[in-house]
Amino acid sequence: MHETASLEHSLYLKKIKQRKILVKISQISLLAAFFGIWEAAAVIKLIDPFIFGQPSQMFKDMIFLAKEFNLLFHIRVTLGECILGFLISTILGTFIAMLLWWNDFLQKTLNPYLVVLNSLPKTALAPILIVWIGNNVRAVIFTAVITSIIVTVLSVLTGFNEVSKDKIKLVRTFGGTKLDVLLKVVFPASIPTIANALDINIGLSFVGVIVGEFLVAKYGLGYLISYGSQILRMSWVMTSIIILCLLAALVHRLAVALMKACLSGR
Amino acid sequence: MNNMLELVHISKNYHEASSVTQAIQDISLEVRDGELLSIVGPSGCGKSTLLSIISGLAPPSSGEIRILKQPATVGYMLQQDHLFGWRTIFQNACLGLEIQKKLTEENLSFVHQLLRQYGLAEFENRYPSCLSGGMRQRAALIRTLAVKPNILLLDEPFSALDYQTRLYVADEITSIIRLEKKTAVFVTHDISEAVAASDRVAVLTRRPAKLQAIHQIEFSPGFKPREAPEFREYFNLIWKELDIHA
Numbered sequence: 001m002h003e004t005a006s007l008e009h010s011l012y013l014k015k016i017k018q019r020k021i022l023v024k025i026s027q028i029s030l031l032a033a034f035f036g037i038w039e040a041a042a043v044i045k046l047i048d049p050f051i052f053g054q055p056s057q058m059f060k061d062m063i064f065l066a067k068e069f070n071l072l073f074h075i076r077v078t079l080g081e082c083i084l085g086f087l088i089s090t091i092l093g094t095f096i097a098m099l100l101w102w103n104d105f106l107q108k109t110l111n112p113y114l115v116v117l118n119s120l121p122k123t124a125l126a127p128i129l130i131v132w133i134g135n136n137v138r139a140v141i142f143t144a145v146i147t148s149i150i151v152t153v154l155s156v157l158t159g160f161n162e163v164s165k166d167k168i169k170l171v172r173t174f175g176g177t178k179l180d181v182l183l184k185v186v187f188p189a190s191i192p193t194i195a196n197a198l199d200i201n202i203g204l205s206f207v208g209v210i211v212g213e214f215l216v217a218k219y220g221l222g223y224l225i226s227y228g229s230q231i232l233r234m235s236w237v238m239t240s241i242i243i244l245c246l247l248a249a250l251v252h253r254l255a256v257a258l259m260k261a262c263l264s265g266r
Numbered sequence: 267m268n269n270m271l272e273l274v275h276i277s278k279n280y281h282e283a284s285s286v287t288q289a290i291q292d293i294s295l296e297v298r299d300g301e302l303l304s305i306v307g308p309s310g311c312g313k314s315t316l317l318s319i320i321s322g323l324a325p326p327s328s329g330e331i332r333i334l335k336q337p338a339t340v341g342y343m344l345q346q347d348h349l350f351g352w353r354t355i356f357q358n359a360c361l362g363l364e365i366q367k368k369l370t371e372e373n374l375s376f377v378h379q380l381l382r383q384y385g386l387a388e389f390e391n392r393y394p395s396c397l398s399g400g401m402r403q404r405a406a407l408i409r410t411l412a413v414k415p416n417i418l419l420l421d422e423p424f425s426a427l428d429y430q431t432r433l434y435v436a437d438e439i440t441s442i443i444r445l446e447k448k449t450a451v452f453v454t455h456d457i458s459e460a461v462a463a464s465d466r467v468a469v470l471t472r473r474p475a476k477l478q479a480i481h482q483i484e485f486s487p488g489f490k491p492r493e494a495p496e497f498r499e500y501f502n503l504i505w506k507e508l509d510i511h512a
């Protein structure tokens with residue numbers, strides 16, 4: 001009886017493992033097929049490589065850009081701006097959410113403004129920011145911050161407001177102050193919400209950074225993209241976008257790891 | 267027996283934009299030192315409100331609470347255990363001490379001792395999700411006892427448990443309260459639980475809650491409460507009193 005159960009179990013595990021491998025293989029082949037077809041279509045002139053790019057050319061460009069155009073520097077700038085923007089908006093956003101939670105009057109007063117700001121496409125503000133802050137990296141980071149901070153404030157505040165009244169009452173029964181309620185219940189109970197906001201924030205922060213770089217036009221992948229399209233080197237544009245994809249994947253992984261670290265022990 | 271606590275003509279209204287809810291109307295009641303007083307009443311009549319008022323968390327609309335034995339430290343156990351998922355059992359048990367800034371060596375070892383005494387020692391460093399409903403309820407009681415309150419307020423502390431666990435946990439928790447020689451006010455809507463556990467049972471009317479009757483519970487010596495001949499009598503008496511107004 002026991003033996004058949006363990007046999008069944010190992011078969012089950014094997015099945016799961018096989019499935020996992022199959023999914024991985026499919027994912028990789030999909031990517032390979034995408035680039036393969038792209039390359040082939042360019043070689044047989046089904047598409048114009050001048051306009052649509054060509055993977056082999058992009059690879060050459062990548063090496064060229066790395067050697068002659070300081071590609072690594074541009075990557076570092078974009079990544080740095082994105083992470084900085086993301087950290088600032090997460091920390092500042094959480095802090096603002098705390099203030100609004102603390103002062104119900106403030107929350108009620110500001111609520112309609114937050115809702116309007118939330119639906120406003122924040123990147124529309126980027127040109128103004130550049131005029132105000134200057135044509136520099138700070139303006140790019142600022143753009144990244146404003147694109148993601150409103151969502152952070154709103155989602156963290158929702159998390160705070162959803163914390164069970166009885167949990168708060170419990171802290172009160174021990175004579176806890178409002179600060180105790182915030183630090184002992186409301187904040188720790190909302191960490192899953194905050195962790196979820198992190199992932200969304202990283203994506204939004206990237207949007208802000210790229211739009212900022214389009215406009216500031218000095219360094220970064222956003223600059224390479226806009227410069228490449230101006231001088232009609234579409235393969236540069238494509239190369240930069242591919243690198244951007246890789247960065248996004250990397251940063252997403254980072255966010256997930258951060259999330260797991262936040263949630264450990266729950 | 268001396269009185270621990272007196273409620274004098276307590277009334278409570280809740281104000282909302284569209285209406286005023288009268289929850290409690292003129293309740294006067296005393297709680298004696300060392301007794302376990304149950305409060306039964308139809309659901310929604312104002313039992314939780316009454317406990318909140320006793321604890322000082324909510325002010326009454328009129329009337330006053332006199333606490334006759336100082337220091338007046340109140341321990342409150344809510345309808346659910348509300349153990350925090352991000353804290354270990356030990357950290358949960360220390361929550362009150364932490365808030366009251368009383369994390370002394372002595373108090374910490376008191377918490378260890380309580381956990382050991384009530385069978386949770388090996389779970390000290392585990393998280394609440396590993397515990398059964400009954401164990402969680404015990405952990406919640408220890409969290410309350412840790413700050414050494416002299417009055418315990420229990421608001422349907424077993425209502426989240428299934429029936430069988432509930433019988434067992436109710437006996438267990440009341441025996442802990444007796445062992446620790448606490449004064450306790452115990453809210454429930456389960457008549458048999460009230461009769462089995464307490465020295466006196468106060469019966470409230472439907473909302474607005476008024477005091478309907480109060481019964482001294484005494485069983486023939488040598489019987490377990492639920493097996494004593496008087497159990498049914500008390501049960502039927504209180505059941506009828508509740509039924510009239512339900």
Ligand SMILES: Nc1ncnc2c1ncn2[C@@H]1O[C@H](COP(=O)(O)OP(=O)(O)OP(=O)(O)O)[C@@H](O)[C@H]1O
Pocket residue numbers: 280281282287289307308309310311312313314315316455473
């Ligand atoms: N904060 C509040 N604001 C407005 N009305 C309230 C509030 N709290 C309770 N009430 C109302 O007061 C009445 C009594 O509520 P209370 O929670 O004290 O009853 P209860 O006897 O504990 O009920 P239950 O058996 O469901 O636990 C109910 O009608 C409830 O709707």
Ligand SMILES: [Mg+2]
Pocket residue numbers: 313314315421
């Ligand atoms: Mg209640």
